[in-house]
Amino acid sequence: MYSYTFRQWLSFFYLYCIFGWCFESAYVSLKQLRPVNRGFLKGPWLPLYGSGAILVLWMTLPFQNSPVEVYVVGLVGATVLEYFTGEAMVRLFKVRYWDYSNQHFQYKGHICLSSSIAWGFLSIAMVYGIQPQVERFVFWMNQEFVSVATFLITVCMVYDFSGAFREAMDLRHMLEQAEQLMAELEQRAAEKKRLLEAASTFAKEAVSEKLADTKEALAERLPSVETPDPGQLKEKVLERLEKEMAQLEDRQEQLKGRMTSGAAWFLTHNPGSRFMNAGIDRSTEIRERILKRKNTKSS
Numbered sequence: 001m002y003s004y005t006f007r008q009w010l011s012f013f014y015l016y017c018i019f020g021w022c023f024e025s026a027y028v029s030l031k032q033l034r035p036v037n038r039g040f041l042k043g044p045w046l047p048l049y050g051s052g053a054i055l056v057l058w059m060t061l062p063f064q065n066s067p068v069e070v071y072v073v074g075l076v077g078a079t080v081l082e083y084f085t086g087e088a089m090v091r092l093f094k095v096r097y098w099d100y101s102n103q104h105f106q107y108k109g110h111i112c113l114s115s116s117i118a119w120g121f122l123s124i125a126m127v128y129g130i131q132p133q134v135e136r137f138v139f140w141m142n143q144e145f146v147s148v149a150t151f152l153i154t155v156c157m158v159y160d161f162s163g164a165f166r167e168a169m170d171l172r173h174m175l176e177q178a179e180q181l182m183a184e185l186e187q188r189a190a191e192k193k194r195l196l197e198a199a200s201t202f203a204k205e206a207v208s209e210k211l212a213d214t215k216e217a218l219a220e221r222l223p224s225v226e227t228p229d230p231g232q233l234k235e236k237v238l239e240r241l242e243k244e245m246a247q248l249e250d251r252q253e254q255l256k257g258r259m260t261s262g263a264a265w266f267l268t269h270n271p272g273s274r275f276m277n278a279g280i281d282r283s284t285e286i287r288e289r290i291l292k293r294k295n296t297k298s299s
Contacts, residue, residue, distance in 0.1 A: 003061075011138045011146055012057070012131075013050040014153050020049020040097065040168075043160045048085055052078050056123045057131060067124055074123020079116040086110035093168045094175050 004012070024038040024046055039046045056074045063069035087110055089097050099109045106112035138146065 017050035075120030
């Protein structure tokens with residue numbers, strides 16, 4: 001690609017991954033007033049920054065004689081990458097790693113005008129200020145050392161990514177289970193309401209045509225009960241449904257406990273992240289459970 005070899009591009013990528021991690025971790029640590037290891041991965045690197053830097057460098061190389069063109073190309077390239085990365089994370093993991101929903105001129109919370117403007121200025125700083133120093137540093141180092149270092153970092157990053165990917169997919173599975181349990185609880189609650197209404201109709205309209213249909217439906221739900229009186233029938237319906245709902249609620253609490261354990265590291269190291277379940281933010285409840293668990297342990 002242009003004037004760089006593949007190994008040099010890879011070296012640039014890793015350096016910008018590390019620079020991005022240093023910047024993000026320092027910024028979030030200052031905001032949170034505590035050390036924060038920022039990012040999807042556990043290692044000291046943020047691939048989004050590395051990918052963005054390489055994309056911007058590659059796209060702006062033909063326009064390096066024009067700062068205006070570098071600004072525009074960098075703004076567009078970084079914004080497109082940020083949008084598709086954010087959308088892919090939500091679709092794949094049901095996780096929103098950053099959220100611009102409270103910003104003006106934003107789209108789906110993935111991108112916003114202020115961020116895009118910043119990307120443009122950062123592109124100029126990188127092309128004319130940072131990249132020449134990075135290039136000089138990579139060319140200055142012993143190339144055998146560069147080869148060994150890039151190989152080792154590649155192995156470590158692949159291992160880190162595979163573990164983080166597996167954990168994220170496990171957490172997605174738990175979120176989907178929680179969604180199914182919520183739907184089942186809502187279905188049981190609606191069924192409870194319907195059967196109670198049917199029991200009331202059974203008591204009030206003893207000779208109507210609706211009585212026969214209601215009686216038959218209730219008899220199918222409770223085959224062991226033969227022609228009960230309305231009061232007994234209502235009690236049986238309530239007892240059975242409440243037992244089923246209690247079992248579902250127990251399963252839901254167990255799943256919430258697993259989600260709290262699985263999400264603890266991620267939410268702690270990504271304070272602005274959101275767990276999305278069927279388009280709904282579930283992270284606030286999980287954060288409250290994590291805080292409650294920490295308070296319980298400390299006491």
